[in-house]
Amino acid sequence: MDAYREQDQAGTPPYEAAVPWGTETAWGDAVLDAVFTQSDIGLHVLDTDLRIVRVNAVAAGLHGIPAERILGMPAVEAYASFAGVRVDEAALRAVLATGRSTTDRLVSGRSPGAEHREHVYSASAHRLQDGEGRVLGVVVTSTDVTEREQAQARLRLLHDAHERIGTSLDVDRTARELVAVSVPAFADSVVVALTDAVFRGQDPALQARETVPLLRCAATGRTGDGPEVPEAGAVLLPGIFGERLPTAAHPFPPAAESGDPATRLLVPLTVRGQIFGAVSFRRLDDAEPYGPDDRVLADALASRTASCLENALRYTREHIVMTALQSWPPPREEATQNAVDVARRHRPGGSGAGSWCDVIPLPGARVALVVGQVESREPGAVATMSRLRTAVHSLSTLDLDPHELLARLHATTLRLAAEGAEATVGTPGLADGTAAPPGAGFDGVPSPGVHPVAGCTIAVHDPVDGRLDVARAGASLLVVVHPDGSADARPLDDGPLLGGEGPPFACATFFLPEGSTLCLASGGEGPRTEDLMAALAHPERDPEAMADDVERLLAPDRVLLLARTRHLPPDELAEWEIPYDLSAVAIARAQVEERLGEWNHPAEPFTVALVASELVTNALRYGAAPVLLRLIADGPSLTCEVSDAGQAAPHLRHAKAVDEGGRGLLICASLADNWGVRYTDEGKTVWAELVGDGPP
Incomplete structure (x- = not known):
C-alpha cells in the first residue's frame, strides 16, 4: 500500500x-x-482485405446471418448476399488508409425471405492498430434504427402534408395535393374520391351507417410499377371502397383486421360527422404492410385534407355570394343616355378583391360615375365593398358635391371597421386550424385588427354645360381624353384613402366639350402610360371598342368604366332668367306652358306650370337674385329647376287652414314624383321631377 x-x-x-x-x-x-x-451493439471485425474475421451475436442477429457462414468472406459479398445491405467498400478502405473514422452512416437492406421489410442501420467504422502502430483491420459497429427512421419519416410526411395540402381554396386541387404528398412516400398508388355533393359545391351529408354516398374519383396517382388506378370522374361505389365506408383508417380487405398483412388502407374524409369522400392508399403486394402507426398517419393525412376541403367549400359558397354582390345593382345605362355613353369591364381574378363601378342617374339629367376598390384581397373585401357601394347610392340622393360625398363615405368606412371588429369577437376560426383567407371571417366581415381602407373616384357630369366635378380618394386610374385626341393622364392628384387619413380629398372642376371621354379604373398597379395613351388615342371610336383595348392592359380584379360625354340638345333644354319681382311669376308660368307645347312633352302642362310657379315664388320671396328657371326634358321625365343666390334651406311645412301661405313646397311634393335641393358655391337649386304617361 x-x-x-x-x-x-x-x-x-x-x-x-x-x-x-x-x-x-x-x-x-x-x-x-x-x-x-x-454488448447490445453489433460488432464486425474486418481484416485489411475487408474479410470478416469476427462478429458478435448481436451483429449476426441484426441481419439473421449465421456467424460461421460468413467468417472469412469479403464483407461486401457477405452482407449483400445474406442481408441485402450494400457495403461502401471505398469508405472502409479510406478508414484503413487514413485512420479517420466514419460515424453514424445510415445503410439499409432487405433480408432474403423478408424482402417486404426494409431495415435501416446506423454504422460506424474505426481502424484497428496494434501497440506498434501496425494496421490490423477495421471494426464496424452497427445499430438497428429502423423504428426511429420510420417514425422520423412519418413526422416529415405529416409536416409535408401541412405545408403542401390546402395551398388553395379549390376542391380538385386539394385532392391532387394529397396524392402528390402520398406518392411514393406513403403509397405506391392513391385514389381520392369525393361525394357527388362536394363536386357540385353543396354541403356534404352527415355520415350514416345505413347509406353510402355516391363517390366519384377526384384525383389519382401511382408510381411507375404501382397498382392500376381508375379514371378521374369514375363512380367508385360500389367498388374499391367496398359497400360501407369505415369511420377511421381501415385495412382492405377486412380480413386483414385479424392480423394478416394489409397493403391497402381505406380512410374516410370526414369533418364533424360530414362525409366529404374517401381515400385509398395502396402499396405493392411485396412491400411492407401497413402497421398501426401507418393507420394513425393515414388518419392524420385524411383529417388535414378533409379540413381543407371544408374550407374550400365554404370559400366556394362565399365566392358565389361575392359574385352576386359585385354584380349588384344591374347596369342602368338607359337611364343616363342623355348624359353619357358608357362601357364597363371587369377582369375577375378569383382573389376576392372588392372592386366596383357604378353609373348613378342624378336629378337634372346629370350622372355620377363611381369607381372604387377595397384595399385588400379577401372574401370580406367584397362584403365591405357592397356596404360602401350601398352607402354611395344612398348618399347620392343628397345631391352632395363629390368631395363632400367622399367625406361622408370616409366616416361610413370608419364605422364599418368598428362594427366589423365588434362582430368578429368570439367568431370561431376555420376547422382544424387550417389556413383561411387572411384577415376575414367567413361571415364576410373583416377580422379584428384588420382596418379596411378603400379607394374611390367620383365624377359628376352635367350635360347642360359640360361641367365635370371630380373627387378622388386613393390612386385610381383617371384619364380625360378630349375630342381632338389630346389626353390628360393626371387631371387630379391622388387623395388619402377612405378609412385612412381622411379628408380633405383631392377635387377639381372641369368644363368638357361634347364627345370627351372619361377613363376610370379601380386602384392597383396601372398600365404603362404609353400603352394607355395608345389605347385611348382615337376618341372617335365607339366606347366599347376603346374599353376592349384598355381592358387588356389592366391587372386582374380591376374594373374599368369608360364614359363618352354628351350635351343636351336645344330641344331638351329651356332656361329663363326671372326678374326679381313677384309679378314675374305669371310670365314664368306662361313660358313653361308654351315650351311644353312646342316640345309636345307627355307631362301634364298645368301640373308642370303650377310646380314651376310655386318654386319661382319661393325663390323670389326667400331667396336672392339672380333667379334662374330651367326645364330639362330627359325622355318621359321632366325636371323643373329654380336656382337663386340665397343659401337659406327651404323646409316643407304643413300650413294651417287659416294660413295664407306656406304651401308651396307641399304642393310641389304632392304633384311631383321627386324633389330636392342641392347647394353650390353660387347659391342653391330647388328641383322637382315629373314623369309623363308616355313617350315624348
Missing part, C-alpha cells in the same frame, strides 16, 4: 497502479470478450 501511495504521489493514477505489470494483454482480451458477448 505504501508503494501504491508513492506512485500516486508521483503522479501515476491509482487505477493504473492497481493493474499488475505484464497483465495488459489479459485485460484487453477480457474486455474484448465482454464486448463481443454482452
